[in-house]
Amino acid sequence: MSYRDVASRPVLTWALVAIGARMPVAMAPLALVFLVRERPDGYTLGAALAAAYVIGEIVGAPVLGMRLDPARARPHLAAGLLAGAAGFAGLGAFPGAPAAVLAAFAFLAGAGPAAAPGGLRTLLTTLVPGHAVTQALSAESVLTFGVWAASPATVTGLALGADRRLPLLLEAALMASAALGLRLLPAGWAASRERDGQGTSKLRVLARAWPVYVTGAASLSLLALAELVLPALLEQRGVAVGWAGLLLTAMSVASAVGAFLYGLRSWPGRLSTRSAVLMAGMSAAVTLLALIPAAPGMAVALAVAGLLQSGAMLTRNLSLREVLPPGALAAGYSVMYAAVGAGYAATGSLAGALLPVAAPSTAILAGVALTVLLTAVGWWGETRAGRSAHADVPRPLDAAAGPEGPPVGGGRDPERRL
Known part of the structure; x- marks a missing residue:
């Protein structure tokens, strides 16, 4: 690739x-x-x-x-x-x-x-x-x-x-x-391919992708923690607040590198599993950010979080392409945009409410816990939806019943197409 x-x-x-x-x-x-x-x-x-x-x-x-x-x-x-x-x-x-x-x-x-x-x-x-x-979406993330x-x-x-x-x-x-x-x-x-599917309203079609939106909101929740609480955390650690800008720039650069690397090859596993693994890695990195006392270690933790964040965001965009028909993709991306904004705002509000009564490191850990909860809900929803879709796929009739026609082909994991 x-x-x-x-x-x-x-x-x-x-x-x-x-x-x-x-x-x-x-x-x-x-x-x-x-x-x-x-x-x-x-x-x-x-x-x-x-x-x-x-x-x-x-x-x-x-x-x-x-x-x-x-x-x-x-x-x-x-x-x-x-x-x-x-x-x-x-x-x-x-x-x-x-x-x-x-x-x-x-x-x-x-x-x-x-x-x-x-x-x-x-x-x-x-x-x-x-x-x-996949390469196009990776390039888009690098640019972003x-x-x-x-x-x-x-x-x-x-x-x-x-x-x-x-x-x-x-x-x-x-x-x-x-x-x-x-x-x-x-x-x-x-326009010829833009069908939302058998008379189903676009709103109902978009609602089916709710687990992807939940995980998308979780992915930006960690970014809110890094951006909004980092200055207070640096003060808590006795580090000059001026380092915040450099550390966040390093995180953005690492995210761009991660997006580029993601598009260089195909990755194993289902998109939902891949996203959960990347989110777990991001949560671990931000947890370390809250616990490490020195600026160099904090920089490494932020860089690792940024490296994994770009992959998590890309899997969300690819998941939308899998669960939504072409006619609903632009609307689905827009709903995702709103969802990640809501996740950012919710985590930022939680951290802001905790900062007057708790240490910055405690506020970050509370935000990580919220992110892990959202990730688990999203992963559960995607797994459940995948099982339901698999159960609805028609299976070839048993041979003893006699041949009714050629078996249905193309029974691959749809994610392998990406």
Whole structure:
């Protein structure tokens, strides 16, 4: 297996559009904090604006994702990106506006483009041969983690070195450029194959994949622990808080490396089992992060967590391709986007509630316990669904009953196709 089939002009065009759509998402929370930090109770207001932005993503992703027209997705995605650009532009143009107005802009910036990740991912898989989908999704993860690694330095440099409004205005420009760049990509994906299945509503089809969403939420829960509790944990260990940025960058780089390595070969085991193993490894690494007293050991633990996290996220995306029909994939990716955002918010809220009354290391361990619980529920749900599907597969009649026709072929594990 190699990335040769992914290296093409259409995929390069897609990558440029994806950077324009995703870098504003990665920059947004920190940019919102820098935008209002000099106002009275600025940090509290910044956190509230970031929460409004995330709520917008959680609400917008499933609502807009389910409304995507497979044959004409491009106008829908462009409209969402332009709405997000308007939200970011409003924040950058009116930083002194009342808090309610800023929250409305932040909500629009999060909700408008929330269906873009799912739609762009589905477009990407139509630009490569079927046997190269895993490599395409791996390359997408490498790009995503690269964007997340570069975003904090970009926001900090612009906000502190030039003007606090510049990060938001840059985000608006990037989203607008992504909307324009969509004209260079296909208008949608094969409408002839877009069937949700025998009259079943798309909502019911998406609901069948709930175990995948639960495990997806668990995978980002650990990232929330690393990002939100790390500064307090460094203070607890007597390490300079300035190391937090470097450690998180190392984690993002390790995640990019892990995504690249995942696409180089096929891996044994069912996707659900593979995901559970990777999540267990991530949980162990974050547990070590909470227990190791020195910065070098913490850096290694974070790097291992990042290396495994990319594989866990990729197995979730591949699992969605297995359990959902092609017509529901873009909506499924959007629901996954909302689910992982909800997981991030839930774990972050748990850690925030515990920090005033418990040590940072204890807050991390509580978050790990929540993640393990979500992983177990998701794995149980996938295993149960797999057994039910296997029981529903028609079996050839017993030979004693006489031949009724040729046996049904193709009884392979569907995961071997990936």
